[in-house]
Amino acid sequence: MGSCQKSSSSHHSQLVFDAASLNYDEASTSTSSPGIMSTFEDTICAFCGIPLKPGAGVVLDKCLHNFCRDCLLGAIEVTDDVATTGCPVAEETGCDGSLLDREVKAMLSPEAYEKYLTRSLNIAVQQMNDFVQCFNTRCNALFALHDRNNTFEFKCGKCFRLNCLKCKTLRDDVGQCECINPPDRKIAKIDPELKRDWDEKWNHAQSSIIFSGANGGELIQNTREFQCNICFCDIGSGEGVILKECFHLFCKDCLNGTIMHCEDLRVKCPYTVNEFMCNSFLTSGEIKALLGQEEHEKFLKRSVVQAEMAMSNSFHCKSVNCPGWCEIDNEVGIADLEHFFCPVCKRKNCLKCKAIHEAVSCTEYQQQLQEDEMDTKTKQMIKAKITSGQAMKCPTCKVIIEKVSGCDAVICQMCKTHICWATKGPRWGPRGIGDKSGGCHCREKGKVCHPKKVWYCSRPHQKEDWSRHRSDCFPAVLTTSPIFGRYLSATRDIPEGTLILKEKPLFSAPNGKNGAFLLCLGCYGIVPTDQPPQLCTKCGWPLHKNCVQSKEHVENECAIFSKMGITPSSREENIYDKIVVLRGCLLKLRDVKKWDCVGKLQDHKEDRFRTTDGANLSKTMVEFVQNKCGLSEAFSDIEIDHVLGCVMVNAYVTEDNLTSSPNFHAGSFVYWNGSMPAHDCTPNCRWIIVQGGELRLWSLRDIKEDESLCHCYAWGGTGTIERQRHLLKTKFFSCTCRRCADPTELGSFFSGIKCKIESCSGFILSQNPAQVGSTWACNQCKASAMQELEVDSFIQELREAHFAVTSDCPSPEEMGSGWRTILQRLEEYDESVLNKLAPTHFFIQEVEQDIMLRISYILAQEQEFQIEREERLRLAGILVKLSTKCLSLLEKVAPGLTTHAGRQYYYLQQGQGIFIMDQIRMQNESDSTSSQALQALRKEISHWQGIRKRGARILESESPGREEWVLGRAMVDNDETSSGGL
Structure with missing residues (x-):
């Protein structure tokens, strides 16, 4: 049941209709004739102004104007120049x-209705003026011309040839038409045979209508063969339908x-010809x-849903499975109304409150709702903790027990049962305390559980607890500090x-920081644009x-985008950034345990909202999730x-960084344990993220x-300011x-500028590098x-x-060939x-890295x-x-197996390998x-082999979508071959 409340002006009416009211031939809101809507309240006729009681007037479906029956009958009777009554x-x-028509x-x-149909068809035919036939003998298409005095040529909609109506030839055939802007063109008349054919079709249609009306049928069927305008198939007698409102055949x-x-x-x-569409x-x-x-029942139900969705101020009855709904008048507003009495369930x-609470006040x-x-x-949280192993039910009294840390031998405070946390069962056997037949050996011989992570008294307990402990099994524990907050130690x-x-x-979700690529919503790889992409069959993304059935997409935004019409052509700005936020929100509906983890992560709201950009970004995300995705009731602004x-x-x-690799992926990932490591320069x-989104911390x-x-x-390759x-x-x-x-950055002078005084060998450094805007001075x-802005300007130049x-x-x-000049x-x-x-300044490192990259490429493409030889040795020496030099600098600012060090080892072994090969060649040539x-x-x-092994050890663990991984594989794959050659 639904009600639609409209403006209460004198020309419109409030309407009430149920789910079946879309089938106007079976149901109506009053006792009047089926097929029309009657007035629901006291109103007046929009034409003559007489008062109309509920049920005494008619409400037109298309415009919702109210009329008395006499005015409408008069309008139908006087309409003699158009096919439909306005x-x-x-x-x-x-x-x-x-x-x-209904x-x-x-x-x-x-009888009057049959006369009305006949008259409408006659008017439709009379409006078609003259008919012409395409002059293309292979086409012979038939057309009606509506402006006989000003039409001199037409383009055939079937063969697309241009017809001249004076010469009766095809204008685009060379040499056939010689008339240019003739002043006295006339419209070509239809071929008599074609005119007789049209008359026959008209007679068949007319007789079909009369026959159908006499027998009370709802369909006007054809009486002779025709070609369907949609499927272009030849349709036999009685297999087609002539629509009542426009007389098109299908x-x-x-x-x-x-x-x-x-x-x-x-x-x-569905009738369309060229740009014309029937309305x-x-x-x-x-x-x-x-x-x-x-x-038909499915169609009616779907229509009711569509009608409800189309109304911006609709309200659906809150009774379970009740189809009733209403539309609130915009002039009244929901804030001014208190109740809606559903005429279906009578609730x-x-x-x-958007609810039914007849027994209590709002x-x-x-209060009950909260x-x-x-x-x-609370129930969801307890269930999640039991599932994750953070809580359990006492095996005796079933009370919920939670263990934050400490030994796995615990005691229920309610029934005093001794429990083994690893097995979730009694610690002692059936004979009570001291009975070790239960299999638990906690605290035997003075052993206690490890205070930092976890300890098992026996291998069986470790195996039984593995499903809970597996995600937490790594050599670090979460620690809290009043200064540094949470971190892993x-x-x-x-x-x-x-x-x-x-x-x-x-x-x-995919990461759109590089807007040049279209990314797959399943694996986050680049979608090729040189050929039509594979599109999701539901949402079109x-x-x-191999990602069509990816859970990452199907279980997240797919149904939402499909329902709300969010497509790539929508040009939604920063869509990938919005998708990652949407997927994070959807955890609330899909995975309570993960949602609980998200709730514990820091969001720095106060810091973000200190700037206008931060507040605007938050507003944009809320608008996207709540309004554009239609999830306002599922997720709050907070x-x-x-x-x-x-x-x-x-x-x-x-x-x-290797976009040509099939392993390339660009994504944003949020982890629980991965969010806990602290920062240090x-x-x-x-860290490395491989395909599938797995984080690996080395x-x-x-x-x-x-x-x-x-x-x-x-x-870390930039200075402290950056x-x-x-x-x-x-x-x-x-930081x-x-x-x-340290202003010297651990003695590296990584941001040092030479003193402007020639006799001084010092470096200009920040006096307080941890503070942005600090003054710089010679050490x-x-x-x-120098002021910090001067330093910025200098580096920018x-x-x-x-x-x-x-x-x-x-x-x-x-x-290319100009490489010598560039170098x-x-x-x-x-x-x-x-x-x-x-x-050792970081900008000099940038320049020298550019030089090494180019030299490495030149030496790899030597031929x-x-x-x-001399030039090759000179480049290898550089x-x-x-x-x-770079490796020596990294020992100060970033010691260890860094990715940057791995690349330097590749350059170093490449240069040394050329010197070694040259020595071998010289010794082979020597007597x-x-x-x-x-x-x-x-x-x-x-x-040299030691350098290669160290470099390969670093770079082998890189993501296969990175160039460094390729360099690491080169040092591994060529090691034995190179050694044999040497």
Whole structure:
């Protein structure tokens, strides 16, 4: 049941209708004729102004104007120039409504209705003026021309040829038409045979209508063969339908399919020719006659749902399975109304609470609702903790027991039962305390559980507890500090190169930081644009072929995007950033345990809202999830903003850089344990995300027991100023680690600028590097000083000069035959910058990394670049020199097995390998070689192999979508071959 409340003006009426009211031939809101809607309240006729009682007037379906029956009958009778009867007040109000066929039929007698149909068909034919036939002998299509005085040519809609009506030829056939702008063109008349054919079709249609009307049928069927405008099949007599409102002909199967696939409230005539589309609709009687009973019931139910969805102010009855609903008048508003009495279930709905609470007041109901919500959340939390192993039921009294930490031998405080936490059963056997037949040996011989992580008294207990402990089985424990907050500390000594942690994400999504790529919503890889992409069959978003059934997409946004019409063509700004927040929110509905973890992550709301951008971003995300995704009742503003904060503060973003690799993926991932390592600009861990979203945390160096696990939240290859700004902007804190607190950055002078006084050998450094905006001064003479903005401007000028040097070939692949010139310019620029900055300055490192990258590429493509021996050795020498310098610097600022060190080892072994191969070639060409020279060569080869193994050890663990992984595989795959050659 539903009610639709409209404005209470004199020209409109309030309506009440039920689910079957869309079938106007079977149900109505009054005792009047089927097929029309009667007035529901006291009103007046919009045409003559007489008062109308409820049920005495008629409400037109198309425009909702109220009329008395006499005015409508008069309008039908006087309409003799158009095929359909318009709204009687069309001229006064500009209304474009008209009477539907079922409305006319309900108001006229059967004989008068047949005369009305005949007259409408005659008018339709008379409006078609003259007919012409396409002059293409292979086409012969028939057309009606509506403007006989001004039409001189027409383009055939079937063969698309241009017809000249004066010459009666095809204008685009060369030499056939010679008339140019003739002043006296006339319209070609239809061929007599075609005119007789049309007359026959008209007579058949006319007789069919009369026959159908006499027998009370709802369908006008054809009496001779025709071609369906949709499927273009030849349709036999009685197998087609002539629509009542527009007289277009179709086969029954096509009309049936049109009805079942229609997503609008009313089914439109499917007739289209070129750009013309018929605006008429199928009548309810035609729809019912075309569909079976079961299909018709489905259609009615779907129509009711569509009608409800189409109304912005609709309210659905809160009774279980009740179909009743209403639309609240916009002029009244839901805030001004209190109750809605559902005419279907006869229950009173509270519009304020959006619920049925007839026995209690709104205040009492809201209080009960809060208590029920708290009770539900408590039950969900307890269930999640039992599932995860954080809580259990006492095996004796069934009370809930929770163990935060400590020994696995616990005692129930209610019934005093001794319990083994690992087995979730009694600690002692049936004979009571001391009976070890139960299999538990906790605290025997003075053993206690490990105070930091977990301890098992026996292997059976360890095996039984593995399903709970598995996700927490890594050599670190969560620790809390009043200064540093939560962080992971090592539970034992961890050697360098140890895989500390592997973890699947709580939630993840593609990352759109590089807007040049279209990403798969399943695996986050690049979707090729050189061919039509594989699209999701439900929502239309691009996916890789093997990701069509990916749970990441299907169980998250797929149904939402499909329902709300969010498609790639919608051009939703920053859509991937919004998808990751949406997926995080959906955990509330899909996974209570993960949602609980998300709730415990930090979101730095106060810090984010200190800027206008932060507040606007939160508002945008709330708007997307609640309104565009239609989830306003599922998630509150606070919940959505918290998920956004968790993403901004805790998310990992993949660093794959090899876009041509099939393993490339670009995603944002949020983890529980992965969010706990602390930050340090001289880290002891590095992280990697492989395909599938698994986080892997590796130790960079030896880590002592109780030492904090940390990685660098910023790129360590920049100076302290850049790192501090990045941390403040994205992580909302300032770093105070040893490196940041030291102006020299642990003696590396990584941000040092040469003193402007020539006689001084000092470097200009920040006086307070941990504070943004600090003054800079020389560490020796103290005379030279700079403001931070001056330092920024100075470095920016150097970067622009570097860009100018390489602007004509920004990547090694683009150097071509001019590579010598490019390298010379870069080497000269490097020398010039060395006179301005400390030799270990981070910007000089950027320039020298560019030089090494290009040299490495040239040496790898040696034959293509036609390099001579002396030039090859010179380039190899530069590689060895610069990579050695960088490795020495990394020992100060980022010691251990860092990815950057792995790349330097690749450059170093590449340069040394060229020198070794040259020595071998020279010794092979020499007549005699001393044993000392051979021994020295073997030492060099052994040292070279050690470099390769260390570099491969670092880079092998990288994501296969990164170039570093390819370099690591090259050092492994070629090691035996190279050794054999040497």
